[in-house]
Amino acid sequence: AKENGKNNFQFFTKELEEKAAKKMMLERELHKALECGQFQLHYQPQFDIHSGHMIGVEALIRWKHPKIGMISPVDFIPLAEETGLIVPIGHWVLQTACRQNKKWQDNGFPPIRISVNVSARQFSQPHFVDTVKEVLEQTGLSPDWLDLEITESMTLEGEFFHSVLQKLKDLSIHVSVDDFGTGYSSLSSLRHFPVNRLKIDQTFVRTWDDKNKAIIAMIITLAKNLEMNVIAEGVETIEQAIFLKEMNCHEAQGYFYAKPVPVEEMDVFFQQLFIA
Numbered sequence: 538a539k540e541n542g543k544n545n546f547q548f549f550t551k552e553l554e555e556k557a558a559k560k561m562m563l564e565r566e567l568h569k570a571l572e573c574g575q576f577q578l579h580y581q582p583q584f585d586i587h588s589g590h591m592i593g594v595e596a597l598i599r600w601k602h603p604k605i606g607m608i609s610p611v612d613f614i615p616l617a618e619e620t621g622l623i624v625p626i627g628h629w630v631l632q633t634a635c636r637q638n639k640k641w642q643d644n645g646f647p648p649i650r651i652s653v654n655v656s657a658r659q660f661s662q663p664h665f666v667d668t669v670k671e672v673l674e675q676t677g678l679s680p681d682w683l684d685l686e687i688t689e690s691m692t693l694e695g696e697f698f699h700s701v702l703q704k705l706k707d708l709s710i711h712v713s714v715d716d717f718g719t720g721y722s723s724l725s726s727l728r729h730f731p732v733n734r735l736k737i738d739q740t741f742v743r744t745w746d747d748k749n750k751a752i753i754a755m756i757i758t759l760a761k762n763l764e765m766n767v768i769a770e771g772v773e774t775i776e777q778a779i780f781l782k783e784m785n786c787h788e789a790q791g792y793f794y795a796k797p798v799p800v801e802e803m804d805v806f807f808q809q810l811f812i813a
């Protein structure tokens with residue numbers, strides 16, 4: 538048993554070492570990724586449930602490493618946050634997304650809003666609002682067509698966050714609370730926060746049962762009463778889409794409507810806006 542324990546320990550340390558080595562490797566690669574142009578954005582349409590029109594897109598980062606291949610944001614965004622690399626990466630995302638949205642408008646497409654994910658670390662930068670303003674000026678995109686997605690867990694407490702949100706609102710930039718329903722915001726503080734939209738977390742859609750349906754219905758009602766918009770994400774089935782429509786949810790996003798696509802594949806969604 539003693540021998541065994543020792544072996545287990547050795548195995549365990551080896552595994553930890555491998556994990557640490559893998560993380561170090563990824564971090565090294567992450568440092569180079571931005572300057573080597575390895576990031577791309579994919580875009581996932583968001584729809585008005587009642588008109589069926591595309592009203593926005595969410596920009597989602599993709600990392601295409603020349604040797605490793607595609608690396609999912611769930612595998613590198615946490616590392617980028619930990620190391621602070623999320624600040625330059627997030628800036629690139631914001632710039633690229635705003636530039637792309639302006640380009641669509643310049644092409645004569647009906648204007649839509651672009652949603653950009655902003656991590657806590659980015660949002661807490663002392664000059665975050667100035668940076669956003671600068672990007673809008675540089676790209677020529679009107680603030681009305683930018684939506685910032687911030688997660689519930691980071692937003693809804695504290696004077697600092699409140700003042701940043703207020704400044705964004707004053708600039709007429711749209712703000713959505715991502716992953717709503719899984720964070721810790723108190724409902725009373727939500728009332729005072731200048732945000733435009735609640736984004737119902739995917740987990741409530743993923744397990745499709747009566748309890749989660751009740752939670753979804755409750756969030757829709759809450760948003761309406763707080764005079765906020767509400768969007769459901771991760772919608773995959775027609776059954777879910779019908780339920781959301783019956784509940785008068787405003788907007789939806791998910792594989793049922795459209796998957797995230799590279800920019801070349803966005804034209805078809807704009808075509809639909811001309812046909813509709």
Ligand code: C2E
Pocket residue numbers: 581596597598609610611614627630654655656715716770771772773790791792793797
């Ligand atoms: P998120 O912001 O909650 O984004 C939604 C995720 O769900 C995306 O995964 C999207 O591709 C996926 N998704 C969309 N529709 C469906 C569906 O119907 N079913 C299922 N199962 N999944 C669906 P993705 O692109 O892998 O991104 C994962 C997370 O990485 C995002 O979660 C976000 O937290 C983070 N992320 C992605 N891009 C950025 C970025 O530019 N900046 C920051 N800070 N975070 C990002």
Ligand code: CA
Pocket residue numbers: 595654686715
């Ligand atoms: Ca998001």
Ligand code: CA
Pocket residue numbers: 715716736738739770
């Ligand atoms: Ca989300």
Ligand code: CA
Pocket residue numbers: 716
């Ligand atoms: Ca998430």
